């Protein structure tokens with residue numbers, strides 16, 4: 001799978017060289033390319049921002065460097081393009097989104113804004129090159145799109161076949177079946193006065209499965225009732 005990232009902080013994504021995603025990149029399963037937006041500026045100061053029309057605090061990211069960057073990536077597209085712009089004003093990213101993007105055969109391009117955001121016309125232009133998704137990872141505001149892009153890249157990347165060693169571990173986890181996952185335990189059976197639930201030591205797989213399902217429902221009711229089916 002091909003993923004491109006455009007950012008003014010390319011070093012932010014050095015972490016994608018480690019752990020599972022790093023190994024997947026080395027194995028050629030994931031092709032992640034990070035671009036410095038300043039490489040697409042035309043002035044000696046490599047300017048990427050300017051004051052907002054209509055006034056207001058802060059600066060807005062200029063459209064032309066983005067246009068140049070998106071054109072360069074589109075000229076080298078590895079498939080149908082989906083431009084993902086992290087934004088507090090975007091649709092919420094969910095496990096379903098991750099699954100759709102991991103299986104859709106698209107070439108994902110993450111455009112990471114900073115300052116007060118990207119000139120709105122960039123999104124309109126990007127729509128002439130491919131699908132555009134303004135996407136939020138939650139109802140809070142970060143200083144830029146990089147953390148959100150990293151989260152989405154990990155959520156999508158881990159679903160690509162071959163990235164996670166044991167694909168079965170992708171099945172029984174929170175949100176995969178619409179519920180929160182059950183609690184996990186390992187040795188020792190007794191630890192500082194806390195015991196592993198007896199059912200998990202019973203060796204009775206049917207009872208274990210039933211207990212785990214009950215735990216999922218209890219946890220979801222308690223912590224995320226919004227996830228429960230109507």
Ligand SMILES: OB(O)c1ccc2cc[nH]c2c1
Nearest residue numbers: 086113114141142143144145
């Ligand atoms: O919270 B966020 O996901 C987010 C995304 C992009 C920008 C650009 C400036 N602030 C941002 C915040």
